[in-house]
Amino acid sequence: MNDILRYARHTDIDITFEVVPLLWNDGPAKVSTQSIHYRGGSRFSRVKEVLLQIRKKRRSADLVHIVDLPPWVGLLFSLAAIDKPILFGPNIAGRMFPEALLDNQTLSVIEEEKAPLLRQWRLYGERVERTKLSLLSSPLFQSQGYLCFSEFMRTILVERGLDADQIHPLRSGVPTDIFYPTDQTADTAEMPFELLFVGKPTKRKGLQVLFKAISTLSDEGFAVRVRILGSTAPPENITVPRSIREQITFAGRVERSALAEEYRRADAYVIPSYYELESTSMIEALACGTPCVATDDASFREIGTDASCLFFEKGNAISLAQAIESLYDDYASYRTGAVTKADKYDIKYTFDDLISVYRSVL
Structure with missing residues (x-):
């Protein structure tokens, strides 16, 4: 969302953004937000402070x-007091393990990697998340819909009980002043x-494969x-096999401009x-015109072409090795395809989708 609002500053929409929630004003296409500052104290006092600030700002907003x-169920209950239409998302599914939608191989990897956390999650965390989503769709709220960044995430939210007709997927994009293709396209790879x-190098990321x-x-x-x-x-x-250690470089973190x-x-x-749930890095790579080799999974198929x-x-490591060889053998075609499609991942499309949802609600 930060990228969306950063893009908005360069349009005819007047926008400032610090912390959620985002308040949309009808009329001359203006968006403003409020800043919520936590000053410590008990959880109840923080919930009260947030609610007071929301109520103060909501008077000039239509949505x-x-x-x-919200991290606390108490705060979510408090939001029900807002006498305005509400949109939720897109950051409302990030902590979920949609077991009904995952294959046994994936579940096994997640179990191995997150065993203690996952046991705790099933005992407590998942119940809380399900309670929150149930509240969102209850008559307590004047909810006008939910946002997400992919059809795959939409499927997860439906599996969690939200109304499919109220979920609005936004096209995923990145700022193209940072992520853009080079002017040169290689005919072959050397x-x-x-x-x-x-x-993050974890087993769920498939590095062993x-x-x-x-x-x-x-x-x-x-x-x-x-x-x-x-x-x-x-x-x-x-473990990195000894025979390939010279071919693997762990380069640490880099600044975003250097990442591009x-x-x-x-x-x-x-x-x-x-x-x-969604691969931002895949979107960034494709926006830079870099072809990808990805797991054949719904979330990646939705992003790539x-x-x-x-x-x-x-x-399957053999299948991955074959895909890398195939990409190398027909590199010019895939590189050209990636560069040609790079504009598809422009943040402007995400922004346009968001504004369309706002206008449909108002």
Whole structure:
């Protein structure tokens, strides 16, 4: 949402944004927001303070947009006192494990990686999240709908009990003044083939699958290197095979502008994850005109196209290795496809969708 509001400053919409909620004013297309400052104290006093500030600001607004699902059920109850139409989202599904929608292989990886957390989540956290979503759809609120960033997330929210007709997916985009393709498109890729991965190196991200694929390619004489951004070293539960350690670089975190250069410099972006609600990094890579190799999963299929991406069987290192080779063999076609489709991921489309939802409510 920060990127959406940053984009809005360069349009004819007058907007300032500090913290949710977002308040939409009808008339001369103006959006303003309020700032909520927590000064400590008891949970009750913080809930009271937030509510007082919302009530103070709501008088000049025609619609209240709550971007994040409030962390306290008490605050959610308090929002019911707002006598204005309310939109919720898109950050209302990020902590969910939609078990009914996941295959056994993915659930097994999540269980292994998050066993203590997941047990605690099932005992307490999931009940709280379900309670919150039930409240959102109750007559307590003048809810006009819910926002999300993909059809996949929409499916999860429906599975959690929200009305499908009230859920509005927004096209995902990134700021194209940062993420944009290079002017040059390569006809072929040179050896070693340079892959980029961005994210926290966890088992759910599929790094073990990636390392096995790199080992397979190396055994076949295919020269490939992987640059991993997000960590300076692998976690204790993930082992980099000795035979490929020289080909794997853990480069740590980089600034956002430098990240865009990393995408443009790479031959391809690789996403071996077992499960993602949405991959912002995949969107950023494609906005930079960088072709992708991704897990064949609904969330990634929704983002990528066959012109710019190759998909491989989830958890299958051989399938991933074959996809990397196929991308290399037909590199000019996929690179051209990615550059041609880069404009699809412009944040302006996300912003336009958001404004359309606002206008439909008002």
